[in-house]
Amino acid sequence: xxxxxxxxxxxxxxxxxxxSIVGILLLDKVADKTSTQADKQDExxxxxxxxxxxxAANDRSTSMGDxxxxxxxxxxxxxxxxxxxxxxxxxxSLAVGLSWEHAFHASLHTIVVSNVVMQKNQIWAKxxxxxVSFLLMLPVWLKIIAKMANRPAKVFQDNMDAExxxxxxxxxxxxxxxxxxxxxxKQGDL
Numbered sequence: 001x002x003x004x005x006x007x008x009x010x011x012x013x014x015x016x017x018x019x020s021i022v023g024i025l026l027l028d029k030v031a032d033k034t035s036t037q038a039d040k041q042d043e044x045x046x047x048x049x050x051x052x053x054x055x056a057a058n059d060r061s062t063s064m065g066d067x068x069x070x071x072x073x074x075x076x077x078x079x080x081x082x083x084x085x086x087x088x089x090x091x092x093s094l095a096v097g098l099s100w101e102h103a104f105h106a107s108l109h110t111i112v113v114s115n116v117v118m119q120k121n122q123i124w125a126k127x128x129x130x131x132v133s134f135l136l137m138l139p140v141w142l143k144i145i146a147k148m149a150n151r152p153a154k155v156f157q158d159n160m161d162a163e164x165x166x167x168x169x170x171x172x173x174x175x176x177x178x179x180x181x182x183x184x185x186k187q188g189d190l
Contacts (some may be wrong), residue, residue: 038078
């Protein structure tokens with residue numbers, strides 16, 4: 001009786017999930033390719049031979065104080081693009097989680113409204129269903145999530161150190177490339 005809205009919540013959650021999974025897979029592929037391209041670009045930028053005339057002109061314009069050119073260069077940086085894609089993936093994941101939270105709430109509401117006994121004691125019925133859901137999820141949570149969270153701190157620290165080293169190497173390469181370009185521009189101006 002009057003559960004069309006709740007049914008639409010469940011359908012919209014299912015549709016959003018399918019669309020998000022496809023979107024996440026596509027965005028992940030693009031982000032991986034962007035990361036690979038960024039690594040290749042960083043390696044190739046060490047030599048002046050790989051630079052085209054547009055890049056050299058762009059370097060000169062930013063060295064003369066063209067803030068807009070520098071902002072555009074940062075916006076189109078492959079590292080920044082990869083980070084933006086990863087943020088979009090996280091946002092889609094959050095949207096799926098929230099939509100399923102609404103769908104489960106709608107389902108529980110439908111069960112309570114449809115059952116005569118539960119309809120009289122809605123608060124106790126919802127509390128009981130929440131307790132049953134908790135008891136169903138607890139073993140899986142303990143087996144998977146808690147197990148991962150209880151890993152030694154060294155594992156987390158090693159992962160953070162490895163990521164920091166990778167980022168520092170990439171930044172050092174960019175700094176080296178930028179200083180080489182600056183020196184080449186100064187020689188070209190002389």
